[in-house]
Amino acid sequence: MTAMRELIGDVLRARRLAEGLTLRDVSERARISLGYISEVERGQKEASSELLAALAQALEVPLSKVLLDVSSLLELEEAADLATVSSIARDEARASAA
DSSP, X not given: OOOHHHHHHHHHHHHHHHTTOOHXXXXXXXXXXXXXXXXXXXXXXXXXXXXXXXXXXXXXXXHHHHHHHHHHHHHHHHHHHHHHHHHHHHHHHHHHHO
């Protein structure tokens, strides 16, 4: 399972790229160091709620939308994980019955 910070980074990067913004653009708008934003986007740093709010504002998107996008990705990932676990359980049940 992907760490939550990686999903947050993926969503922030996708939003930034969709807006045609560079890390420098977002850094200047949010007044957060370019290096730190890069680490957040790569899932290497945990973003505080204040930092997320500043990044969402710099990207001109509601924080709730960023979090909703992260939630949607997490839901897809959990469904895929559940499907894998269910498949393994069925295979084990078939092997035991044979």
